[in-house]
Amino acid sequence: MAEKLPKTDVVIVGMGWAGSIIAAELGKEGLKVVGLERGKERGLKDYYVVHDELRYAIRYELMQDLSKESLTFRNNQKERALPMRQLGSFLLGEGSGGSGVHWNGQSFRFLPYDFEIRSKTIEKYGESKIKGLQIQDWGITYDELEPYFDKYEKVAGISGEEAHFGPERSNPYPTPPMKETPLTKRFKDATNSLGMHPYHMPSANLSEPYENMYGAKIANCQYCAFCERFGCEYGAKADPTVAVIPYAKETGNVDIRNFANVTEIIHEGGKATGVKFVDVLTKEEFIQPADTVVLTSYVMNNTKLLLHSKIGKAYNPENGTGVIGKNYCYQILPGSTGFFEEERFNTFMGAGALGATIDDYNGDNFDHSDLNFIHGGSISINQSGKRPIGSNTVPSGTPNWGAEFKAQSIKYFTRSLNIGTQGASMPVQHNFMDLDPTYKDAYGLPLLRLTYDFTEQDKELYNYIGKIADQIMLEMGADKVNERSNLESYDIVPYQTTHNTGGVIMGAEPETSAVNNFLQMWDAENVFVVGASAFAHNGGYNPTATVGALAFRAAEGILKYSKEGGMLA
């Protein structure tokens, strides 16, 4: 029998960026909060001896322990879904701070176009343009979300500068952009000469020391090149364990319990009464009663916990009805690799979000009348610091082992550069998540089942954006660029990006969305579901600034709900 704990005002599931922000904001206002996090407690003092590529970047020390829980995957409904037995395509977070500990810190606001993608696309190109795409407006506009973006950027201290295509901002970035390096300069010179509009990538690796509104001190970045997949031993990367959690605890109202894996949302008569969790060390079961339940357990588990607990209507891929598990999206990432015979670069130096970007081919910043796709992507050079196990770039046609591989991979370690892109991903009826009928996690719950493949829209976008990336690379002076293979089936093995979205999407109507624009569930008014799970499609940027903004929005909603009750929108 599960032990019943004393009731609390709010229980939060998952202590990443979203959960931490909500905990701090509610704690500040005097609500009693219990934060349940399945992984370890961690903080600055735990990032010692962290410059170990094998342990952190290759063996995923800070990420989800799949022996306890994974998901299953298939490309389409005709296939048998099989477990993702090893991490690969994306790297799920676990432990205090979630993925916010080992992220890069590239911090873009989604475009105004993203939030109203359906209306704006139809308005400009007509209904036929969106045929086959399950896109919908988000139920909130950029202007409405702007104040929350502003708050998020102030918590993280984001270092950045105005961008040509950047949406309106109420305030400048809290700190100036990161350093200009020979690589960012070269990208900017090349794109400028091509008539594009480069700017410094907005970064959560801070350019100068900063103190946020919670009193957290974030140091300035050392450009140490062990950023993505690592914790920052300097406290220079905005990370919930540095920027938010200590303050949340200081309010005296937030109690964070680690090693607490939530297995079910308990509900009755259309309202949640609390959650059930397992202590992953002792295996004891507990029930945490609460007035309000907040899910911030990332895309996968937000979806899984709702499906398993039977809250909200499960999505049906046969006819596109239902909402939980709907509109899973990813990202389309055509890159360009350039080889330089005469020059060597300090490619081994860098920081996760050190870079330069153009948005000339993002969103609807360019005309799509004659194109067979909508949206686009950001194109960037990102000097995050090459590491020797992960980076063995060789010209196309080189074998991947043996003498020639050795010689070329050594030669080009400092003589090749990459341009990365983040192409938007549009939802379609048959890309979705549900529960797997066969495989279980360590607590007996079904694994989440992901059914996903790339679409024609994705392939068109991939080719178009990829060619532009090549053009920039050649303009940067590369002697040659690698051939890019076509975008075929989605493969869960090679790392692509941890920018998964959808499953519990937001919107203006209960028929087509799971949560309203306060992230409150249409079908259970005291359940709030926050994260990239709320994205109705995925944009051409990293997600976290938008997740952070939604977390502030949700916190405001929860506070309001705690006073007034009822549906907020």
Add this chain to the structure above:
Amino acid sequence: MAEQHSEKKMSRRRFIRNSGYVAGGLVGGGIIGGLIGANMNDEQEGTNTQGEHQGTSFLQAPLYFTNPEMFAVLVAASERIFPSDDNGPGADELGVAYYIDHSLAGSWGNNAREYMQGPFFPGSNFQGYQSPLKRHEVFDTGIKALQKVANDKHDKNFPDLEGEQQDAILTSFQNDEVELKGVTSKTFFNILRAATIEGVYADPAYGGNINMEGWKMKNYPGHQMSYYDKIESDEFMEIEPQALHSYTK
């Protein structure tokens, strides 16, 4: 020092390669650390007194392999994947086989943080690793098969073949032309390839990348606390590498 170092390793390799001699009973029955150590100790000590990094040599002992013939196959196969050349040492001299051996003995070799529950099905090309075997079992199976193919085809042990013959066998594994039980030869090859590269470039604390020689070839400075003062420079920089060891020393 580098030369002495490689001489020492060469002679040790020759010793291991002569596996018939070992298995013939000269020091039969001992663990391989003893096997190698017994005859090589004098030579090793000699090198040590001339400045060989003490800590490094202590790492050069098998913690997983129990059979010297199989270990010799691993040494030879990884050397073909990352051979010694004008750029510098190959997998053998860099201690890659020890790196792999140590990894097989630990959580990676036992797939400790991976989803290993059944049922098991082969899966498509896009669904990733689906073998019920743990990595150490994959290596047991794969290494044995490399030896068997060498025996069947050339009537010799894998380590005794010419480089091209070894490459041809490895290629047939990579192309999935060899039937193994519980795992495909391609999967085995891919893990072997990845592990070899890890052994070349992982921190020397893991047993490979001896003396940071892997990093030096790539002009990789290893662990540096900061590039704050360097990152804006137009100059290409060659920086003396540092290992994790420097955190604690």
